[in-house]
Ligand SMILES: [Zn+2]
């Protein structure tokens with residue numbers, strides 16, 4: 252008599268659990284029109300994991316797609332699932348992935364570089380011309396019960412890191428990458444324009460990098476007060492206080508406001524750095540001779556590379572606090588309310604829970 256073990260999992264490996272065939276997802280049909288629908292659970296490629304989504308942060312870009320149906324050249328001309336700031340639990344693994352990963356809580360880096368081009372090989376995979384990014388047409392995002400991601404872009408998180416904080420590693424990564432590009436180090440003096448979620452996160456990141464003076468500007472007094480409690484050391488009202496002559500080592504713009512960019516540059520000392528994070532006008536007039544005379548470095552940032560491991564460490568060590576940013580919690584059916592929540596005063600980050 253012969254027996255077959257073909258149906259059994261390898262010794263020591265848990266079996267893939269039974270998964271539902273369908274899932275709920277909140278879909279942006281067109282500008283201003285979101286509906287809850289039932290879709291097939293996505294199929295796994297060999298190198299991917301299936302993540303059951305626990306929490307998704309609402310980002311300014313999600314709101315922009317919802318309100319305007321496009322960001323620059325990216326147009327929502329087919330139904331799109333929004334959401335790219337997420338955490339969850341691994342519910343299934345592809346054939347090439349270690350089955351020990353099943354059941355792990357993870358934070359997802361929501362991008363898929365080609366891994367073969369010149370930029371990828373140089374370690375700058377954020378600049379990969381063929382990169383796919385969640386919730387950027389035509390790639391679906393995470394306002395859904397399940398998503399797929401390459402196994403090495405799903406990072407294990409310790410129990411001490413909440414689902415919300417793990418989801419907000421995505422915006423934290425923007426702040427960490429900006430600080431890295433700004434060359435923030437122990438003793439640095441930094442100016443940040445804009446006390447929204449990214450500005451506050453950049454302030455926390457700068458502090459974690461060792462900056463000792465962190466100035467933040469905004470026009471909203473409540474945001475400035477919050478930023479002072481959670482990262483910044485000095486708050487300045489952009490309407491009434493001048494930043495010129497601060498002579499900081501670095502200026503990070505998280506406002507996208509042309510006037511804030513110009514005055515922020517004039518706060519930078521010789522050989523200082525300017526990092527443009529905020530999305531606003533495509534073209535901005537700059538004080539060129541000021542930049543030349545001081546040999547100021549100026550760069551944009553496009554997302555981030557290799558930030559999740561550091562981010563997880565900083566959260567686990569209590570060096571940054573992302574949970575304080577969460578001001579609204581929504582079920583998947585309330586995704587549209589979550590997208591509108593940011594407009595209310597006092598709101599910073601809305602979080603959607605696809606399992607609820
Ligand atoms: Zn985001």
Ligand SMILES: [Zn+2]
Pocket residue numbers: 364365366367368369370371372376379380381382
């Ligand atoms: Zn590439």
